[in-house]
Structure formats: structure tokens, C-alpha cells
Amino acid sequence: MPFVRFLILAVCINSFCGSFMGSSIFIAIPALSSDFQVPPEYITAVINAYVIAVTAFLVPTIAIVQRIGHKRGFVFGSLVSAITSVLIALSPNFYALIAFRTLQGLSNAFIFSTTYALLIDNIDNKAKGSAIGMTTACVYAGISCAPFLGGFLTDSIGWWAMFIISACGNFTAALLCRNIPTDTPEPHKIPYLKGILSLIGFVTFFTGLSMFINNQDGLYLLGVGIVLLFIYVYRELTTRNPLLKISMVIENKILNGSLLSSMFHYLATFAITMLLSMHLQLINGYSASMAGIILVIQPVVQCLVSPFAGKAADRFSPHVISFIGLVISGSSLCILSFIEPRTPFYIIAIAQLLSGLGFGLFSAPNSTIIMSSVPREYYAMGSGLQALVRNSGMAFCMAMVTSVLFYAINSEEGTTLYIRELSAAMQIIFTLSAILTLISALFLLRSFKAHRQKA
Secondary structure: OOHHHHHHHHHHHHHHHHHHHHHHHHHOHHHHHHHHOOOHHHHHHHHHHHHHHHHHHHHHHHHHHHHHOHHHHHHHHHHHHHHHHHHHHOOOOHHHHHHHHHHHHHHHHHHHOOHHHHHHHHOOHHHHHHHHHHHHHHHHHHHHHHHHHHHHHHHHOOOHHHHHHHHHHHHHHHHHHHHOOOOOOOOOOOOHHHHHHHHHHHHHHHHHHHHOOOOOHHHHHHHHHHHHHHHHHHHHHHOOOOOOOHHHHHHOHHHHHHHHHHHHHHHHHOOHHHHHHHHHHHHOOOOHHHHHHHHOHHHHHHHHHHHHHHHHHHHOOHHHHHHHHHHHHHHHHHHHOOOOOOOOHHHHHHHHHHHHHHHHHHHHHHHHHHHHOOOHHHHHHHHHHHHHHHHHHHHHHHHHHHHHHHHHOOOOOOOHHHHHHHHHHHHHHHHHHHHHHHHHHHHHHHHHHHHHHHO
16 A cells, blocks of 8 residues: 555654654753753753643543544644744743643644554554554654754754754654545544543643652642542543543553553653763763764664564564563663763763663564554554553653752752762662663563463
8 A cells, every 4th residue: 555655654754753852852951951041950840841741631632533533633743743843942931941842742642642553553464563663763763863963953053953853844744644544533422521630630640740849739739630530540430431441451461561561661761861961961071962972872772673673573472572672771770870970981882772772672562562452443542552651651750850859969050069969869760760670571571471361
């Protein structure tokens, strides 16, 4: 089918742009801090705003996409993401930057809840793993380009140029979808009240989680979020018209084991690039461009490994391949847990190489497991659930990082004591991350056990 090429190209472009944009902001932390005149650690609010928005809007967008169709949801998300990227580049102040990143999170929720659904629904079974592997490779290609290209753009033009590039990519992806047949959505009503309940629940929960360390109001928000999410889950389990079929997720041990494994893996690894960027620039004194060159190792390896991991998942057990990836990821975090100002460059390079290899082996096969364990009518839900647990892991990770940095750093930026405290905080975070990788492996083993019992 000729349109499949356009579909894969559109999905790959969006995957590249999303990861490039998300990772470039890490390398631009000092520049953003300088331009908006806020401390570097405050830039985590910009990252948190995006991650929280994506996570909160995913459940409602899954229901909307099932009603309007995968293609329409993908195109809508691509166009809105392009517009918000331009607005971010033109942000007049720090608060506007946070607001526009929040809107971008909304648009990307539509992209994330349709990407894998479009691929699985339009590609033959024998090529699904390969297609997912290509998409994952493009994600890592974007991450690969982010440190070097993002650092170069930040130093030579300005951080805003990265978002203009992403806007062009999102718009191109939307245009390519003109040749893709419009799918027939499932005819059903959208339970708006439950959608609003889940949205407010996720927003208050993750916002409270990100701010409760340095603001007592965060504890109240966290508590309200927990209550609202509990009510939402209860309503979903007892209604005839669920927004998200939670009962199916709970009963399907293959699915929930792989989803939880993915969440804990992202919780453990999401902050690696950000922390190493801070280590290289704020501790070792490298420029954004130089730090970008060093940080390119991990995503390049991810990009090279992912297509092969996806193909291997079509021929061999994806559970085994994913588990090997988790073991390798854990070893890289163990190495980084000993990082200090005098850590040799080759140690950081080895850790990045192992992290890239582990992530590349884990991601595509685990996505294949998830999408293969749901029926066709729930492809949008499977795609959205992957994004939900991924972004939840990112949000929990940023909460963990923010908490440790807040407690560990009490000195002024640029002082010797500040460098020592920042380095000690990184050691704590990487140690916790290594433990979280072990938890991820245990959930994957549970999924594998359920798969063998079913077979």
C-alpha cells in the first residue's frame, strides 16, 4: 500500500521533532535561566508543565480519538503542536513560556495517543515490530541531534530556534497525512464529566507532587489529586460506558506488567541527559555546544540499536530482549551513581554507551508487547496508555529530581560549595534510579510469566 510510506514518514517526523524538542531544552537550561533571569533549577518548572499537561490530557484524548478517528487526532495534534512551538519561541516572559509549554503538552497528547494506533492498524503483522523499531529509532535520532544541534543553535542563534525547527516538522507531518485513508472511528458517546474528572485529578496530583517540597500548598493539591483519581478509577470500574477500560488493563497481566515496567524505566532514566548536561556545564564549565557533543553518545547508540531490536522482536521473544535492555540500563546507572567533579570523561562516555544500548533494546520490543496484547478496537487505548505511563514516569522522575536538588542544594550558584552539593545530589538521584530499574525488571518478568502461562 503506497500510503504506508507517507504514514511511516509522518510518524517518524513527529517522533523526531517531539524528542528533539524535549531533549534540546535540557541543553538550553543555562541559556533559558539567563534569558528569563531565573535560577537554573527553576527551569524544571518548564519541563514539569509539559510533562504534566501531556499526562493529564492523555486519558481524555484517548476517548476523543476513539470518537473522531486516529488520523484526525494525529493531524490535529500535529498542527496545534506546530502553532505552540512558534508561541514558545516568541515567549515574552517565563510565565508565558510555561503556559505555552502546557498547551504543547495538550497537543502532543493527541499525537501520542494515535502514533502506534495508526501504525498497528495499517501495517501487516509481520512488519509491525520493524515499523515500531523505525519509529523508536527516529525518537532517538531526535535525541541524538538534540545535544549537538541544540547546543549549536543555543550558542549561535538562540534556544528559540529549536522550537521553530520542531514547528516546521510538525506541520510537514500533518501535510503528509493527506494521503492516508481516514479510519472509521468507533461510534460512542464521550463521557465528558469523567474526562474532566481525570484531567483535574492528574493535574492536581502531578502539580502537587512537583511543588510539595518547597510549598505547603503542594501537599493539599497532592491530596486533592489522589482523592479525585480514586473517584475517577471507581467510576470507571463501575460504569457501563468507561472513558478508559481500566478493568481490561487490570485483568491483562501481560499488558499491565509491561506498562508498569515502562513507567519505572522512564522514571529511572528520564533525567540522565538533564543531569549530565548540568554536570558538564555547571560543574565542569563546558559550553552548551561542547556539552552537546559529549551527550550525543547515548541517543546515537539508541538510534542505531532500536531498528534491530524492533526486527528482533518480530522473530524472538520481545520479553527477553527488553529484559536484557533493562539489565544494561541498570549497569549504566550504577556507574553514574559514583559521578563527581573529577570523574574522567571516558567513564561518562561508557555510561552513556551502556544507557543507549539498554534503552534501545528495551523500548521497541516492550512497545510490541503492549500493542500485541490489546484487541484492534483498543489500539488507541494501547497507544495512549504507553504515552500515559511514559509521561507519568517522567513526571515522577522530575518530582524526584526536584526534591533531591531542593534538599541537597543550599548554596549560591557558582560557588565551590554549590558544585559539591550539586554533585552529591546527582549521586543520590542516580543511585535511586538504579534501584528503580530493578523494579522495572521485576514487572517485566511478571509480564513474561503471564505470557508463558497464556501460551
